[in-house]
Amino acid sequence: KNQVEQSPQSLIILEGKNCTLQCNYTVSPFSNLRWYKQDTGRGPVSLTIMTFSENTKSNGRYTATLDADTKQSSLHITASQLSDSASYICVVSARTNAGKSTFGDGTTLTVKP
Amino acid sequence: SQTIHQWPATLVQPVGSPLSLECTVEGTSNPNLYWYRQAAGRGLQLLFYSVGIGQISSEVPQNLSASRPQDRQFILSSKKLLLSDSGFYLCASTGTGKSNTGELFFGEGSRLTVL
Numbered sequence: 001k002n003q004v005e006q007s008p009q010s011l012i013i014l015e016g017k018n019c020t021l022q023c024n025y026t027v028s029p030f031s032n033l034r035w036y037k038q039d040t041g042r043g044p045v046s047l048t049i050m051t052f053s054e055n056t057k058s059n060g061r062y063t064a065t066l067d068a069d070t071k072q073s074s075l076h077i078t079a080s081q082l083s084d085s086a087s088y089i090c091v092v093s094a095r096t097n098a099g100k101s102t103f104g105d106g107t108t109l110t111v112k113p
Numbered sequence: 114s115q116t117i118h119q120w121p122a123t124l125v126q127p128v129g130s131p132l133s134l135e136c137t138v139e140g141t142s143n144p145n146l147y148w149y150r151q152a153a154g155r156g157l158q159l160l161f162y163s164v165g166i167g168q169i170s171s172e173v174p175q176n177l178s179a180s181r182p183q184d185r186q187f188i189l190s191s192k193k194l195l196l197s198d199s200g201f202y203l204c205a206s207t208g209t210g211k212s213n214t215g216e217l218f219f220g221e222g223s224r225l226t227v228l
Binding site: 004034036041042043044045046049089091100101103104105106108 | 203
């Protein structure tokens with residue numbers, strides 16, 4: 001069964017600090033892995049997308065890594081800001097018809113001043 | 114990139130009443146379309162997906178149905194709402210063929226409360 005597990009479930013950090021969110025998956029055959037940011041009551045917005053051959057990808061202060069051998073990904077947030085407070089969702093797609101995706105439950109990040 | 118329009122944003126309905134949530138897509142043609150439901154603090158659950166007009170696949174048995182009357186229109190419906198239908202509903206789209214980068218584009222969501 002395809003699964004995506006994220007940790008921690010929630011995280012509180014002080015403004016300006018760095019943090020790393022984790023994602024482990026068992027989706028097969030692997031197509032791509034995406035990180036989304038979801039503000040409360042809004043739709044998710046894509047941060048990064050990585051395919052099998054990509055190890056790291058950055059989007060501003062967000063850097064995602066992918067280890068396809070161990071089936072792990074991380075999202076590193078540098079110099080956090082109050083606006084980074086949101087839920088971060090790891091999504092993994094298999095190479096199947098319609099490209100259906102498996103979602104993690106998300107990590108809720110709270111950045112405090 | 115694609116833009117997903119979803120409405121209404123908020124809906125409060127009595128048990129047993131009908132439901133219609135609408136979603137339209139701009140910026141692409143022949144997209145794959147999806148309806149997800151998100152429970153509080155949980156991941157997204159795929160309800161329906163469509164690869165073309167009139168083509169609907171259901172992922173979980175439920176009180177809801179979906180229709181795709183036009184290429185870029187996706188509708189989520191129910192004839193009689195249950196309390197358990199309450200939740201946050203998200204419409205999403207991907208491209209197809211060469212325009213499919215694997216990225217899901219989401220609408221802003223519709224929060225449904227059934228009383």
